[in-house]
Amino acid sequence: MAVTERITMTMRELDRLKVIQDVMDGRLKPWRAAERLGLTTRQIRRLVGRLREHGPQGLVSRQRSKPSNNRLDRVTAERALSIIRERYADFGPTLACEKLQDRLVKELRLRGINTLAEANAWAPSFMAAYNARFAKPPRSDFDAHRPLRADENLDTVLTWREPRIVTKALTVQYDRVMYLLDDTPENRKLIRRYVEVWEYPDGRIEIRAEGRVLPYREYDRLTEVDQGAIVEHKRLGHVLQVSQVIQAQRDNERIGKAPSRTHRGDSTRTERKQSHARKKKQREFTQADIEQVIVDLAGQKQPSQALRKPGHRSAGVNGTDANALPVHDPIFDTA
Known part of the structure; x- marks a missing residue:
């Protein structure tokens, strides 16, 4: 009885096997296979040779089960794992993968800082320690900052701008809010055309077209009944x-x-x-x-209706209990 050899392949390697098999059987041209796999024709010929010589095993990556060239040495890896087990045991496995890159969040957690005021009070010491460990001098000492000109407005520069189309009903939709433009001849010319919605840092909304601000009425789809x-x-x-x-x-x-x-109190x-x-x-x-x-x-x-006081008088009308009828609140005329 022949021994069946089991080969483990990734989906990418299986796809490559099918393409190379088609090339070897003459159903696919090498240049077409090269386009599909993102390889060169020379690489396709090499893969065909490996398939003929070694079978499907020849297309399996030769780097599998081999250690990475960028791996840490054993002493450094053990030291990192011991630090994680000692100080970050409750942070989950993602921490080790990120290699402590989000240090600020982890340091806040270790120091029990839970409020914005405590974080702001501790931030200068964290920045000083972080810069002392990781800061590097710049290539040039030239300061590229310049003063703000008189004709520049930071509120205008920092606006969030999005194009929107004006509908036939003279409405513009942005962020689940419908803005109704005034019905004027100038605004009717904007139907089926793009306008810009400007959102300022303080939350103000402006609709602009052709250099002018368009007045509007607002209808928020997310309004709630209180x-x-x-x-x-x-x-x-x-x-x-x-x-x-x-x-x-x-x-x-x-x-x-x-x-x-978030600066206006919204959640992240x-x-x-x-x-x-x-x-x-x-x-x-x-x-x-x-x-x-x-x-x-x-x-x-x-349940609240079932807790009515016993002995409440009721009158049967045509075999129907009057208590089963809908009860309306009394209305008194105080005029």
Whole structure:
């Protein structure tokens, strides 16, 4: 019985095997195989020779199971591992791969610094120690900074600018907000044309076209119903409660391309993505989601209705308990 030899190959090596096999069988020209694999024709001929001589084993990388030329020596590797086990045992395996590159975060963690004020107080000492270890003198001592000219405005220079198309309804959409332009002959000329949305560092939004600022009205798609509105509008209380639950399940994250707003108190993009991982975009909600919310709210109200005081008088109308009928809040005319 012949002994079957097992060969371990990566997907890339399997793809290469199929191409080289086609070349050896005459189904594919060497120059065409070279284009597919990103190699030269000479390399293709060498691979064909190795396949004929050694079989599929000849196409397996010869560097496999060999130590890397850039590996650390054994003493240095053991020392690094001992430091990680001693000081960074609770940081996870990613730390070793990154080789402690994000030193600031790790140092804050080791010193128990949890507030912005504590971090700012400790930052100068960290920068001094870091620069003493890693700083290098510049190639040139020339200072390339220049003073700000009188005609330059940093707020304008540092604006985040995005092109947007004006719709037939004279609306512009940016970061899940709809901006309604005034219906004027000048603005109607901008329909189906690009305008620029400028977001300033302080959060102001300007829409510009042809060197002029366009006035607008704003409609935010991510506005939410607050509890005060539910209490004030008793007749619409149930509808507003459904809207509030749907909004709690909605992903309120702004677009990913927008500038960072952490200086205005917004969370970082990583925190936003983690907090909204299980939420839906507004267009992803279906009728089934709304019906499920209605059922859940009804289930929450049933226990409270079952706790009514005993002995409450009820009158049967055509065999129907009057308590089962919907109860409306009384309205008194104080005029």
